[in-house]
Amino acid sequence: MLNFLPGPVLFALSMMLLIINTVWWSSLIFIGGLIKLLVPITAFRNMLTHIMNRFMWGWACCNGGILYLIAKIEWDIEGLEGLRKDGWYLLISNHLSGFDIAALTYVLRNNIPMLKFFLKKELLYVPFLGLGCWALDMPFMNRTSAKQLRKNPKLKGKDLHTTRRACEKFKTIPTAIINYVEGSRFTKEKHARQHSPYRYLLRPKAGGIALTISAMGEQFTNLLNVTLVYPDSKGDTLSEVMQGKIKQIVVRIETLPVPEVDDARYFNDADCRAQFQRWLNGVWLQKDEQIHQILQRYHSHQLVTDKLTSSPTQQ
Numbered sequence: 001m002l003n004f005l006p007g008p009v010l011f012a013l014s015m016m017l018l019i020i021n022t023v024w025w026s027s028l029i030f031i032g033g034l035i036k037l038l039v040p041i042t043a044f045r046n047m048l049t050h051i052m053n054r055f056m057w058g059w060a061c062c063n064g065g066i067l068y069l070i071a072k073i074e075w076d077i078e079g080l081e082g083l084r085k086d087g088w089y090l091l092i093s094n095h096l097s098g099f100d101i102a103a104l105t106y107v108l109r110n111n112i113p114m115l116k117f118f119l120k121k122e123l124l125y126v127p128f129l130g131l132g133c134w135a136l137d138m139p140f141m142n143r144t145s146a147k148q149l150r151k152n153p154k155l156k157g158k159d160l161h162t163t164r165r166a167c168e169k170f171k172t173i174p175t176a177i178i179n180y181v182e183g184s185r186f187t188k189e190k191h192a193r194q195h196s197p198y199r200y201l202l203r204p205k206a207g208g209i210a211l212t213i214s215a216m217g218e219q220f221t222n223l224l225n226v227t228l229v230y231p232d233s234k235g236d237t238l239s240e241v242m243q244g245k246i247k248q249i250v251v252r253i254e255t256l257p258v259p260e261v262d263d264a265r266y267f268n269d270a271d272c273r274a275q276f277q278r279w280l281n282g283v284w285l286q287k288d289e290q291i292h293q294i295l296q297r298y299h300s301h302q303l304v305t306d307k308l309t310s311s312p313t314q315q
Contacts, residue, residue, distance in 0.1 A: 002069055002070055003071050003072055005244075010071075010242065023128050025055050027132075029055045033132075046173060050173070053114045053173075063102045071247075075251070080253060084112070085111070087113070088176070088221050089224050090216075091178040091225075092178075092180075092225055092226065093228060094180075094201055094226075099238045101117070107251050113175050115178050116170070116178070118166075119133060120141065121140045137169045139163070163212060167215045171216070179212060182202040183208075201284055210266055217260065224253055229291055230250075232247050250298075
């Protein structure tokens with residue numbers, strides 16, 4: 001509706017609206033979290049959790065409204081069929097920009113429970129956002145590095161214990177947990193530094209998803225393999241969205257069975273870990289090819305469109 005405005009004006013307007021939207025809903029969620037903390041009645045706390053999840057749904061819907069206001073985005077989505085709001089899901093997805101979370105929560109808001117994230121402990125201190133995530137019972141992790149393990153072997157297994165304790169809160173209420181297995185957002189610099197064997201992806205890391213499955217694997221209904229593509233992005237997707245420059249967002253959702261992770265074997269058997277990593281690498285190889293096909297179709301369509309629009313009118 002407003003995409004006729006100059007990019008910098010749209011950026012300022014969308015930034016203001018996104019901040020207002022986040023502050024409003026996270027404040028309501030935080031108030032609910034404080035009440036839940038003070039009232040130790042399980043039924044009441046579960047009811048409040050449902051209400052706060054509804055607040056997060058409101059945040060996702062308002063994000064969609066802001067997008068409608070500032071840009072003409074065509075959503076190309078496949079794979080929503082058969083998903084349930086009363087299920088438990090583990091999502092894995094490629095990670096391209098700071099906009100990914102807003103995009104996926106909007107796309108999936110009516111099909112699965114509101115997404116939960118494993119967050120770095122430092123994010124707890126981000127104003128409004130950190131407190132809202134805390135109130136929604138999103139786990140804040142302080143992951144033990146390989147260097148720390150070498151210095152103090154007693155820390156081995158601490159991450160699994162922390163993950164299990166965090167997932168206990170998800171066992172009574174339908175939940176969808178997302179894991180960005182690449183560990184960080186894709187950039188060309190990171191891609192080159194890793195010597196990634198994929199064209200559009202970073203190397204996937206199996207440790208985080210293995211921890212989650214070992215802690216809660218029997219609870220999950222399915223694993224959802226999500227592929228996200230911004231075909232016309234030049235690299236800074238978040239800024240491009242906020243300036244109304246993104247015209248299409250492609251989302252592909254593949255429903256898979258949850259792989260088994262045997263605690264006793266996975267965390268003590270290098271062959272078992274290697275086998276799980278090979279499975280994840282195979283999923284990533286297929287995702288890379290899928291992204292390639294999506295981009296090929298998009299750019300072929302753009303070439304045809306550009307040729308037609310640039311051709312002189314036939315008399």
